[in-house]
Amino acid sequence: MAIPARLSWALKKILASRETIQEAHSQHVYDADCFSIKKLCRALKGDQPTMQWRRIICNNRASPKALFITWLMLHNRLATKSRLYEWRILTDTTCVMCSDASETVSHLFFECPTSKQICTLCLQQIGITNHHRGLAEEVKVVAAKGHSKRPQNRLLLMFFAEVVYHIWQQRNLVFLEGLG
Ligand SMILES: [Zn+2]
Known part of the structure; x- marks a missing residue:
C-alpha cells in the first residue's frame, strides 16, 4: 500500500520501515511467545560492538x-x-x-x-x-x-x-x- 501523504512524520517512517521490521520479525523477536521490543531493537541493530x-x-x-x-x-x-x-x-x-x-x-x-x-x-x-x-x-x-x-x-x-x-x-x- 502506498503511504498516504496526510499521515504524521512518525507514522510515515513506521510504514516506510515495513520491510525492515518484517525481516527482523522473522529473527526470533518473541520472548516466551510475547513480542519483545528489546529483541526487535537488537535484530534491527545487528551485531554492533557493545558500548x-x-x-x-x-x-x-x-x-x-x-x-x-x-x-x-x-x-x-x-x-x-x-x-x-x-x-x-x-x-x-x-x-x-x-x-x-x-x-x-x-x-x-x-x-x-x-x-x-x-x-x-x-x-x-x-x-x-x-x-x-x-x-x-x-x-x-x-x-x-x-x-x-x-x-x-x-x-x-x-x-x-x-x-x-x-x-x-x-x-x-x-x-x-x-x-x-
Ligand atoms: Zn608511534
Whole structure:
C-alpha cells in the first residue's frame, strides 16, 4: 500500500520501515511467545560492538578533561594524523612520537613504543604490569572492571583515562613543535 501523504512524520517512517521490521520479525523477536521490543531493537541493530565506553567513562573519577579525551579516543574522534590525512589536511600519517608507523588511535595509544613507556611507568604505580594489549583487548579488559567497586579497579579506570590524556598531550606537544 502506498503511504498516504496526510499521515504524521512518525507514522510515515513506521510504514516506510515495513520491510525492515518484517525481516527482523522473522529473527526470533518473541520472548516466551510475547513480542519483545528489546529483541526487535537488537535484530534491527545487528551485531554492533557493545558500548563499552560507558563502563569506562561513567563513574570514573579521572579529571573531566581526561574523560573527554578518553571519550573521543574510544569513539575514534581524536584528530590523529590518519584522520587529518583522510580529511586531506595532512599529506603523511607518520606517528610523531616514533616515526615508525601510521598514527592511528590504536597505534598512538597501544602500540607506539613511546606511549608504551608512559603506560608502563604509570601503571606500575598501581601494580599493573601486564597491560600491553591492542586497543580492542585493552578496552575490553578495562571496561570489564568498570562495574567493580574494588579500589584497584577504580584506580585502573582513573589511570586509563589519565594516561590516555597525557599521551595525547605529549603527542600534541611533539606535533606542534614539528609544525613550528
Ligand atoms: Zn608511534
